[in-house]
Amino acid sequence: MINNLSIMLIDDNVIDLFLNKKFIEAHKLANKTTKFEDSHEAFQYLHSASAADWPNLILLDIHMPIMDGFEFLELYNTLPIENREKTNIIMLSSSILMSDNEKVLKYPSVIAFLTKPLNITELVQLLKDKGIIKP
Amino acid sequence: MLEKLKVLYVDDEENNLISFQAYFKRQYQIYTAKGALEAFGLLKDIEINIIITDQKMPVMTGIEFLEKTIDIYPDAVRLLITGHADLDSVIDAINRGQVNKYVQKPWDWEKLNLIMENCSDIYKSRVELKLKNTELLKTNDELNRFIYSASHDLRSPLMSILGVVQLAKMDDSLDQEYFDIIENSVLKLDKYIRNIIDYYQNSRSDESLENLNFNELLHEIIDMLKNQDHSIKFVTDVKQKGEFIGDSFRLRVILINIISNAIKYRKPSSEQHTVTVKIVSENESVNLQIIDSGIGINPEHLPNIFKMFYRAQISNNKQGSGIGLYIVKESLDKIGGTISVTSTPHVGTTFEIIIPNKINP
Known part of the structure; x- marks a missing residue:
């Protein structure tokens, strides 16, 4: 099964970026995967991209230098609503603190909080449950 | 001076x-x-x-x-x-x-002198108390930051290793045995970090109450834990009469710890290892029993198993971190629950937990 997803990965940890891209490729989950080490650059990209170039899914890390995941979400909320509507965000962090989990789920764009390492089967199931990919 | x-x-x-x-x-x-x-x-x-x-x-x-x-x-x-x-x-x-x-x-000068000395003592102890308080706040703050970095800075590279191992395991041309060993060790270390964080979250946060469905909760936990050992037979018996209001986070921590112990301390022989969980939830309280057919606990260790960092001497690869049952006890103390244990070496162990239903104010 090939899904027509375009996925954006935002994580300051290059190893995790590499791994997550590999997992996604191995499961043929997306036909396009873009990686961003710097959340600010990711924001700049979204800011200037046309609606067609927006990803369907963003996997967002929380703890990042310069701009962390929470700050990214705040900025993200200022982007045009019609672009944001088609995009879902999943938090992917090594934090297992309840407080972090509760904090991000308050953002309407965030559909889930996953802990690292990325469990690709869990991600696929989640996307199916949310109707983002075909069951 | x-x-x-x-x-x-x-x-x-x-x-x-x-x-x-x-x-x-x-x-x-x-x-x-x-x-x-x-x-x-x-x-x-x-x-x-x-x-x-x-x-x-x-x-x-x-x-x-x-x-x-x-x-x-x-x-x-x-x-x-x-x-x-x-x-x-x-x-x-x-x-x-x-x-x-x-x-x-x-x-009278002498009396006044005594009173003045008294006042000095009061002043000095006030200052000392303030100093101690500041130190305590600082220590608390350091602990907070330590836990935060344990949760992230320690886990982050560990999870990268785990990711690489899982990726490597998808490659059939590589010798899987090495990766299994690495994966097991990483998971063990991660469990220890998780335990530390659970302990911290338990000591910090107040009870958060919600309506609990024991059947759902138990099967979710068993689904998660059965990956540890697929050969184990789970028997569950859940009877829930009416609503139960309780702290789902702490209940989860308690059950995960006790059930994973029940899985871990199996007999080395190949006989079928069974873990039975019985839950009876009523208006007053819930009674949870976790029964295993494992190696059991020596009577001399029983009084100490809920102490921090206490480890019963068992074979080396079954050595626990000594914090799991301590967290269970601490969590139960927070929510007004009790725990008792009976065990027979070579036959098995039964933990019985009673937690009050917060539906009754």
């Missing part, structure tokens, strides 16, 4: 000021003022530790004056000197905490 404490004495009778200064200047740094106004001027520039005043003064009474100094130097010790029988207002002031000590005029 310690610096002398600074003492301010306010009295409209100048003779008293002079004799007071003469008597006490060897032990204390003495400042005097003939009235409240002069005293406030002094207080603006000098941090006074003990404030003494005569009650009967023009402009404002001693009590009124002392009351106004509380905001300026909250830690200072306040002493009132009265010559008259207006005891009611003095008692009232002491009870309200505005005045710490009082002396009657005319005073």
Whole structure:
């Protein structure tokens, strides 16, 4: 099964970026995967991209230098609503603190909080449950 | 040598000021003022530790004056000197905490000296308490930051390793045995980090109550834990009568710890290992029993298993971190639950937990 997803990965940890891209490729989950080490650059990209170039899914890390995941979400909320509507965000962090989990789920764009390492089967199931990919 | 404490004495009778200064200047740094106004001027520039005043003064009474100094130097010790029988207002002031000590005029020097020493002690212990409090806050803050970094900075590289291992396991051309060993060790270390964080979250946060469905909760936990060992037979029996209001986070922590122990401490022989969980939830409380057919616990270890870092001596690869059951006990203490254990070596162990239903206020 090939899904027509375009996925954006935002994580300051290059190893995790590499791994997550590999997992996604191995499961043929997306036909396009873009990686961003710097959340600010990711924001700049979204800011200037046309609606067609927006990803369907963003996997967002929380703890990042310069701009962390929470700050990214705040900025993200200022982007045009019609672009944001088609995009879902999943938090992917090594934090297992309840407080972090509760904090991000308050953002309407965030559909889930996953802990690292990325469990690709869990991600696929989640996307199916949310109707983002075909069951 | 310690610096002398600074003492301010306010009295409209100048003779008293002079004799007071003469008597006490060897032990204390003495400042005097003939009235409240002069005293406030002094207080603006000098941090006074003990404030003494005569009650009967023009402009404002001693009590009124002392009351106004509380905001300026909250830690200072306040002493009132009265010559008259207006005891009611003095008692009232002491009870309200505005005045710490009082002396009657005319005073006896030796008695006054004792009272002054007493005031010094009060002041010193106040300062020490404040210092200790600041230190405690700092330690607490450091602990907070440690837990935060344990949750992230320690876990982050560990999870990268786990990711690489899982990726490598997808490649059939590689020898899987090595990766299994790495994966097991990483998972073990991660469990320890998770335990530390659970303990911290338990000690910090208050109960968060919600409506619980024990059947769902139990199967979710078993689904998660059965990956540890697929050969284990799970038997569940859940009877829930009506609603149960409880803390789902703590209940989860408790069940995960006890059930993963039940899985872990199986007999080395190949006989079928069974873990049975019975839950009976009623209006008053819920009773949870976790029964395993494992190696059991030696009676001499039983009294100690809920202590922090206590490890029963078993074979090396079954060594626990010594924190799991401690967290269980701490969590139960927070939510008013109890736990008991019975065990027979080579037969198995039964944990019985009772948690009150918070539906009843």
